[in-house]
Amino acid sequence: MMTLSTPTVQVVAPETFGATAAEHIAATLRVKPDAVLGLPTGNTPVPVYAALLARRDVNFSRARVAMLDEYLGAGDRPISFYQWLRSHFLAAAAIAPERILRMPSDPEGIVAACAAYDRQLEQWGGCDLQLLGLGLNGHIGFNEPSSPGDSATRVVPLSASTRDANEEYWQGEEVPEFGVTTGIGVILRAKRIILLVNGARKAATLRQALDGPIGPDCPASFLRRHRDVLVLADRAAAGQE
Ligand code: PGA
Numbered sequence: 001m002m003t004l005s006t007p008t009v010q011v012v013a014p015e016t017f018g019a020t021a022a023e024h025i026a027a028t029l030r031v032k033p034d035a036v037l038g039l040p041t042g043n044t045p046v047p048v049y050a051a052l053l054a055r056r057d058v059n060f061s062r063a064r065v066a067m068l069d070e071y072l073g074a075g076d077r078p079i080s081f082y083q084w085l086r087s088h089f090l091a092a093a094a095i096a097p098e099r100i101l102r103m104p105s106d107p108e109g110i111v112a113a114c115a116a117y118d119r120q121l122e123q124w125g126g127c128d129l130q131l132l133g134l135g136l137n138g139h140i141g142f143n144e145p146s147s148p149g150d151s152a153t154r155v156v157p158l159s160a161s162t163r164d165a166n167e168e169y170w171q172g173e174e175v176p177e178f179g180v181t182t183g184i185g186v187i188l189r190a191k192r193i194i195l196l197v198n199g200a201r202k203a204a205t206l207r208q209a210l211d212g213p214i215g216p217d218c219p220a221s222f223l224r225r226h227r228d229v230l231v232l233a234d235r236a237a238a239g240q241e
Pocket of ligand 1: 042044134139140141
């Protein structure tokens with residue numbers, strides 16, 4: 001931490017994006033079968049989980065999973081990120097409940113539950129590999145602009161841009177006003193981080209994260225304080241087409 005290294009950027013063709021990320025995850029589990037994987041939801045990781053599950057040579061039997069974020073009040077509803085992650089990865093990989101660190105979402109007792117999340121993650125030894133998507137506004141998890149670089153896991157108000165981006169996902173229901181997210185300080189304690197970025201519409205945000213000032217205006221810029229970050233970008237996100 002605090003080494004201000006330049007993240008490695010790996011640029012791939014869009015059709016190999018998922019498989020490339022899957023290979024990084026598979027390599028982590030080969031070295032450490034009980035690795036803790038910090039896993040995001042969203043459109044970006046869809047091909048990653050699909051490619052990972054398609055490989056059939058990856059042993060998930062001891063893998064542990066820490067959820068990156070959740071909507072406040074989502075509970076077990078189909079729209080929750082927990083159910084999303086179950087249907088895209090956890091169920092098919094047969095990750096047992098005791099090996100899943102869920103992001104709390106019950107508004108009652110949420111402050112204590114967030115602290116308990118951070119404690120449990122620490123007891124597990126932290127994330128061996130934290131995967132992240134990149135929000136159009138530079139957010140990582142639900143750490144919206146203005147999030148401090150040392151933040152703990154907590155409830156956050158969602159920005160207008162994030163709520164707009166998630167409108168389609170909520171299919172006509174009102175998008176919640178609050179999310180619960182792994183803090184940036186917690187993300188930065190992961191041993192390795194992979195930021196997944198695809199599509200031309202993320203290109204300017206990625207440029208800002210990599211070349212702009214490090215600070216809360218672009219939360220992803222804080223990743224430059226970590227010594228082992230890989231940015232996996234397709235050509236469009238890397239500004240190469
Ligand atoms: P997306 O979301 O993968 O659906 O683009 C990324 C994010 O907002 O973190």
